[in-house]
Amino acid sequence: MKIGILMMEKLNKTENIKLLPFQEYILNIKDEDIRIALKEKMKGQLAISDATMSRYVNGNVRPDILKRKEIAKIIRRHSGDSSYTADNLFPVEFYE
Numbered sequence: 683m684k685i686g687i688l689m690m691e692k693l694n695k696t697e698n699i700k701l702l703p704f705q706e707y708i709l710n711i712k713d714e715d716i717r718i719a720l721k722e723k724m725k726g727q728l729a730i731s732d733a734t735m736s737r738y739v740n741g742n743v744r745p746d747i748l749k750r751k752e753i754a755k756i757i758r759r760h761s762g763d764s765s766y767t768a769d770n771l772f773p774v775e776f777y778e
Contacts, residue, residue: 700776701741702739702740702741702771702772702773702776703770703771703772703773704738704739704741704753704757704771704772705739705740705741707757707761707766707771708720708721708739720756720760721735721739723756724752724753724756727752727756728745728749728752728753730749738753741776741777744772744774744776744777745772747768750768750769750771750772751768753768753771753772754766754767754768754771757771
């Protein structure tokens with residue numbers, strides 16, 4: 683998993699790639715232990731697998747509305763920023 687994140691960070695520096703805001707938030711957590719703990723918390727609260735979490739982070743699958751709202755709530759608590767919402771973390775335009 684760490685290699686994938688490092689590759690994505692390098693790719694983002696060399697190419698102008700549009701990232702899912704949720705993915706961007708996760709990638710901006712530089713401390714790997716904190717990043718892993720946050721994803722584990724989400725997986726537990728959402729009752730999803732590692733594979734499903736990976737699909738959400740990479741933007742391959744858009745979570746249903748209840749999961750998006752729960753993820754947004756977790757991110758708001760983690761970041762202390764109340765501006766994170768289900769819609770702005772997982773914008774429908776990204777999946778078109």
